[in-house]
Amino acid sequence: xxxxxxxxxxxxxxxxxxxxxxxxxxxxxxxxxxxxxxxxxxxxxxxxxxxxxxxxxxxxxxxxxxxxxxxxxxxxxxxxxxxxxxxxxxxxxxxxxxxxxxxxxxxxxxxxxxxxxxxxxxxxxxxxxxxxxxxxxxxxxxxxxxxxxxxxxxxxxxxxxxxxxxxxxxxxxxxxxxxxxxxxxxxxxxxxxxxxxxxxxxxxxxxxxxxxxxxxxxxxxxxxxxxxxxxxxxxxxxxxxxxxxxxxxxxxxxxxxxxxxxxxxxxxxxxxxxxxxxxxxxxxxxxxxxxxxxxxxxxxxxxxxxxxxxxxxxxxxxxxxxxxxxxxxxxxxxxxxxxxxxxxxxxxxxxxxxxxxxxxxxxxxxxxxxxxxxxxxxxxxxxxxxxxxxxxxxxxxxxxxxxxxxxxxxxxxxxxxxxxx
Amino acid sequence: xxxxxxxxxxxxxxxxxxxxxxxxxxxxxxxxxxxxxxxxxxxxxxxxxxxxxxxxxxxxxxxxxxxxxxxxxxxxxxxxxxxxxxxxxxxxxxxxxxxxxxxxxxxxxxxxxxxxxxxxxxxxxxxxxxxxxxxxxxxxxxxxxxxxxxxxxxxxxxxxxxxxxxxx
Numbered sequence: 241x242x243x244x245x246x247x248x249x250x251x252x253x254x255x256x257x258x259x260x261x262x263x264x265x266x267x268x269x270x271x272x273x274x275x276x277x278x279x280x281x282x283x284x285x286x287x288x289x290x291x292x293x294x295x296x297x298x299x300x301x302x303x304x305x306x307x308x309x310x311x312x313x314x315x316x317x318x319x320x321x322x323x324x325x326x327x328x329x330x331x332x333x334x335x336x337x338x339x340x341x342x343x344x345x346x347x348x349x350x351x352x353x354x355x356x357x358x359x360x361x362x363x364x365x366x367x368x369x370x371x372x373x374x375x376x377x378x379x380x381x382x383x384x385x386x387x388x389x390x391x392x393x394x395x396x397x398x399x400x401x402x403x404x405x406x407x408x409x410x411x412x413x414x415x416x417x418x419x420x421x422x423x424x425x426x427x428x429x430x431x432x433x434x435x436x437x438x439x440x441x442x443x444x445x446x447x448x449x450x451x452x453x454x455x456x457x458x459x460x461x462x463x464x465x466x467x468x469x470x471x472x473x474x475x476x477x478x479x480x481x482x483x484x485x486x487x488x489x490x491x492x493x494x495x496x497x498x499x500x501x502x503x504x505x506x507x508x509x510x511x512x513x514x515x516x517x518x519x520x521x522x523x524x525x526x527x528x529x530x531x532x533x534x535x536x537x538x539x540x541x542x543x544x545x546x547x548x549x550x551x552x553x554x555x556x557x558x559x560x561x562x563x564x565x566x567x568x569x570x571x572x573x574x575x576x577x578x579x580x581x582x583x584x585x586x587x588x589x590x591x592x593x594x595x596x597x598x599x600x601x602x603x604x605x606x607x608x609x610x611x612x613x614x615x616x617x618x619x620x621x622x623x624x625x626x627x628x629x630x631x632x633x634x635x636x637x638x639x640x641x642x643x644x645x646x647x648x649x650x651x652x653x654x655x656x657x658x659x660x661x
Numbered sequence: 662x663x664x665x666x667x668x669x670x671x672x673x674x675x676x677x678x679x680x681x682x683x684x685x686x687x688x689x690x691x692x693x694x695x696x697x698x699x700x701x702x703x704x705x706x707x708x709x710x711x712x713x714x715x716x717x718x719x720x721x722x723x724x725x726x727x728x729x730x731x732x733x734x735x736x737x738x739x740x741x742x743x744x745x746x747x748x749x750x751x752x753x754x755x756x757x758x759x760x761x762x763x764x765x766x767x768x769x770x771x772x773x774x775x776x777x778x779x780x781x782x783x784x785x786x787x788x789x790x791x792x793x794x795x796x797x798x799x800x801x802x803x804x805x806x807x808x809x810x811x812x813x814x815x816x817x818x819x820x821x822x823x824x825x826x827x828x829x
Contacts, residue, residue, distance in 0.1 A: 287814055434750065435750050606686070625676075629678055630682070
């Protein structure tokens, strides 16, 4: 019987070769990467010491990224980053990215060649599934579970059922990967992929670059998914050739793989989408929203602060200004993206348009700092969650959208179809 | 294990941001985290919960951000057990790893009303709400073992010691 991508990747990481990789089975496996940030890392380190401490069993697999409380907004945040620095020094963790040295983990790790196609990635962060853009199995796990991997160099996984999303056609104007995942969330809801893997394939995949695939995989967890991936192709291989620091494998699904459900998405007939407050499943097309004034536009997160996003934003802001009464915040995802955006003149253009441009950080995306909202304020954001209170006051409202739609809202001061600017 | 206490109720898709907002993620002490549970959406929740009480929730409890602050805080608040129609997968594994018992039972989750008395037996899957009994799958044995041992930490400590002894 054929296998899905998730099943094949788990199969390749079994500790017991004879284990059955079938949905519902629990298998012991090793992982390629243990990805921790300054929120989950320090707590995982505490678990690690409570589990007996000592040397990390797999220091070369551990990737530590300071991105949430970075740069530290408070003394408590500085303490977390200090915990990261000390653990890296004491345990001999080579892959440690301090403030100013890296960026947001899910964009940074593949850019640094630390996540490669075919990998099995355990992360303390729920958006670890972003690795699916590179044909890897990434999943967010418990932080005690992350510590356990650093002690035992193994973990267990329940083999997920898979759902297949077949993409066809070429993207309509102003449609991006973000809209593909919002469209999927509209169809299946915030628990429509609970415990499952969401597999994206089909001829339409070729019309989505790696950055846009990150936008898709980043939000699979918003449907409850354990993991998911875009079927690797020439673009995946080209990216891996340019970045990978380890051998990689392009894992594709068998034609007779078994799926819990199949879904079709026609890219050509799509419209830019937004998720209205307070749920990522509350999705409508941009044309369906009228007369919504926007106080703040936030552009950036672990999958939408890519160079592709910054170029999309720039294409809308070109020759325009941020609307009076609206503020815009743009956050490149990594230092490399930041520098490349500078070379291309994008940063200068953003500042000239009246946008605030910040150093890479998760900051406002998780409601930590760098752009909180007050009661009654409305924001459009390219982030992944719009839950009540997440962006600041519980009375604030956040609409999730792609970078074109966000930039259009910034110049119009209201939610508007970018085509109508 | 058997738990008895008063019932607290939340609805479907209760996400971790409403349980503990992101700005508190710099807290690491469970007792400190517990003070802010449901602060934005239900400021009286923390005062209403008494040690041993049980939480009944709808579908997809613990969705959104995977943050141990949520199960840590709920446990430190004194909640003894959570019954939900379904759980987000990160919350489920986090709760088990921290030794917080959880059961999936849609019927009981739908029937529960705030203020009822509940009795939950995690080894048989029997849930009683003011005398009305529901049955669900008990927690798998290896998960019961982890919880009875107090979570994943003591389990890993013992396993690591066993491996070191075998390696000698």
